[in-house]
Amino acid sequence: MYRKNAWEKYVDTKLVFDFAEGYKNFISVAKTERLAVRESIKLLEKAGFKDAGKLKSVKPGDKVYFINKNKNVCAFIIGKKPLIDGLRILGAHIDSPRLDLKEHPVYENGGFALGDTHYYGGVKKYQWTTIPLALHGVICKKDGTTVEVNIGESEDDPVVGITDLLIHLSADQMSKTLSQAITGENLDISLGSIPLAKEKKDPVKANVLKILKGKYNIEEEDLVSAEIEIVPAGKARDYGLDRSMVAGYGHDDRSCAYTSLLALLDTDEVEYTACCILVDKEEIGSVGATGAHSLFFENTIARLAVLTGEGHPIYTARIALENSKMLSSDVSAGYDPLYASVSDPKNVAYFGEGLVFNKYTGSRGKSGSNDSNPEYYAWIRKTMDDAKVSWQNAELGKVDQGGGGTIAYILGNYNMNVIDAGIAVLNMHAPMEIVSKVDLYEAYLGYRAFLTAK
Ligand code: MN
Ligand code: MN
Numbered sequence: 001m002y003r004k005n006a007w008e009k010y011v012d013t014k015l016v017f018d019f020a021e022g023y024k025n026f027i028s029v030a031k032t033e034r035l036a037v038r039e040s041i042k043l044l045e046k047a048g049f050k051d052a053g054k055l056k057s058v059k060p061g062d063k064v065y066f067i068n069k070n071k072n073v074c075a076f077i078i079g080k081k082p083l084i085d086g087l088r089i090l091g092a093h094i095d096s097p098r099l100d101l102k103e104h105p106v107y108e109n110g111g112f113a114l115g116d117t118h119y120y121g122g123v124k125k126y127q128w129t130t131i132p133l134a135l136h137g138v139i140c141k142k143d144g145t146t147v148e149v150n151i152g153e154s155e156d157d158p159v160v161g162i163t164d165l166l167i168h169l170s171a172d173q174m175s176k177t178l179s180q181a182i183t184g185e186n187l188d189i190s191l192g193s194i195p196l197a198k199e200k201k202d203p204v205k206a207n208v209l210k211i212l213k214g215k216y217n218i219e220e221e222d223l224v225s226a227e228i229e230i231v232p233a234g235k236a237r238d239y240g241l242d243r244s245m246v247a248g249y250g251h252d253d254r255s256c257a258y259t260s261l262l263a264l265l266d267t268d269e270v271e272y273t274a275c276c277i278l279v280d281k282e283e284i285g286s287v288g289a290t291g292a293h294s295l296f297f298e299n300t301i302a303r304l305a306v307l308t309g310e311g312h313p314i315y316t317a318r319i320a321l322e323n324s325k326m327l328s329s330d331v332s333a334g335y336d337p338l339y340a341s342v343s344d345p346k347n348v349a350y351f352g353e354g355l356v357f358n359k360y361t362g363s364r365g366k367s368g369s370n371d372s373n374p375e376y377y378a379w380i381r382k383t384m385d386d387a388k389v390s391w392q393n394a395e396l397g398k399v400d401q402g403g404g405g406t407i408a409y410i411l412g413n414y415n416m417n418v419i420d421a422g423i424a425v426l427n428m429h430a431p432m433e434i435v436s437k438v439d440l441y442e443a444y445l446g447y448r449a450f451l452t453a454k
Contacts, residue, residue, distance in 0.1 A: 005352045006390035006438045007244070019262075019444065020246055020437040026258050027248050028235040031153075032136045033071045033280040033290070034227075036094035036254060040073050040261055040278060041065065047265040049075055058307040061269060066300045071280040071290040074300050075264055077451075079273035083305055084316050086323030086416075088451045089275045090260035091292070091407055092330060093282030096250035097121030097429045099128065099187055099230040101137075105223060106191065108205040113191040115160070117230060118184070121283030125182040127430045132159035133189060134233035139218050139226040147216045149226075152233040159233045160189040189230060232431040239434055245351070246440070251433040253282065255440060256329035256422045263447035272325075273304075274451040282330075282407055292407035298414075321414035325376070327421040327450055328408035329443070332356040333396050334424030334434075342402075347395045349424035354390025354442035358420035361396055363403020370408035376417035380450075387449030390442045394424075421446065 010016060030036035044065050052064040058078050065075040071094075079087075099117040107114055119125070134152025141147065152159040164182070165173050173181050195203030196210060209220050236248030257278050264276040281291030288294065301317035310316050332349045349356040359377060362369025384391045396404050408418045423443050426434040 003353045006354045016441045019441050023258050024236040027254050031231045032229045033094045037073050068296045074277040077270050077274040079270045083320045087273045087275045089326040091277045092257035092260050093253045094257050094278045095280045097123045101228040103224045108202040113204045113208040115189040115191050129162045129164040132233040133230050137228035247432050251425050251435045252331045255435050259444040260329045267451050292410040324416040326418040328406050330406040330422045331425040332394050334426045342397045344398050349394035351436040353392040355446040356394050370412040372419040383453040389446040
């Protein structure tokens with residue numbers, strides 16, 4: 001069971017470091033699910049993938065993609081075998097924990113204009129205070145137009161942020177638990193402090209709204225139908241004196257989304273139709289039209305069956321899914337030497353030991369997990385070993401220490417074989433998460449091997 005450190009495999013590490021540069025660029029731009037879809041489509045089109053909505057038919061070797069509400073993308077390379085024989089599916093999520101502006105967000109208090117938020121996904125609230133934050137998203141107006149918001153990323157942009165109490169007056173706060181010291185209702189962003197002259201009621205708020213009107217031509221009420229996500233500002237960076245790691249926002253799960261997508265882009269001919277699906281809403285339970293529970297994926301396979309002209313499309317889609325193999329590409333908790341007590345050292349993911357397989361996630365007796373079949377796991381082991389991919393096995397933590405979920409069990413409902421396979425992350429769900437560059441590269445190699453395996 002000894003696992004060699006993957007760095008030792010590489011005499012020349014240039015491939016590993018170059019791959020990480022592409023990834024750093026991707027996550028520095030793709031800070032929301034919409035932006036991740038946009039960047040993915042750029043990469044897909046550059047690699048010759050065509051918008052399936054514009055096609056009448058497809059044949060083996062064709063490369064196509066489908067988009068759902070600008071928040072999911074599903075790309076395929078059509079295989080030589082019929083769809084009904086099953087697909088090779090790589091699935092990852094492109095949403096990440098963050099703060100969202102409320103529908104009625106802007107208010108004034110004590111000479112400040114503030115933006116009221118509601119956090120999205122599981123966050124340790126104290127980690128989101130006193131750091132520079134950026135705003136990304138869309139404002140949809142009644143006239144049918146959409147305005148895109150992007151503030152805080154370029155050098156000369158302002159940033160926003162959430163204040164925290166000075167240590168000098170924190171006697172009460174410091175005696176609270178970490179979960180109580182910062183409340184969700186207090187995660188409000190500072191938007192401004194200049195009053196609009198002549199305005200009697202809430203002059204600072206009025207000034208901020210005037211700025212928004214000037215920049216985006218919107219009224220306050222337009223924010224009701226907006227989707228503004230507040231995320232850490234700035235680019236992903238090299239981490240560690242040896243530059244072996246990447247520090248950035250959204251490794252969960254854009255590290256697996258990017259490597260899955262690149263694996264598909266760098267694959268050519270396939271026996272079984274190869275697929276990469278990127279979904280939204282995983283961090284809040286894979287719900288809604290753009291989450292993994294949505295019928296979008298099943299419907300997309302049916303649409304694909306229409307394009308391949310194969311049998312009854314609904315029947316073909318159902319049976320194709322049943323005969324499919326999937327890697328649920330999602331991150332795993334990396335071993336942290338500072339918090340070693342939460343992990344079982346034999347069943348934890350170590351940085352540098354490659355692609356992580358989780359037979360199950362879940363919590364309290366594997367509850368809520370997709371407990372993968374051992375027959376399938378054996379096939380996975382052979383596939384990885386034949387391709388000389390560095391891989392390891394892990395659970396999220398010690399038994400009854402906590403737990404988590406992925407989209408694996410949702411696709412498992414189609415009666416397909418699914419296993420979680422991803423990248424070890426430190427600081428998971430924090431504004432600055434960490435991954436290893438060699439794990440990123442091994443994940444890419446593992447995903448590629450999976451797509452073409454017999
Ligand atoms: Mn995840
Ligand atoms: Mn997560």
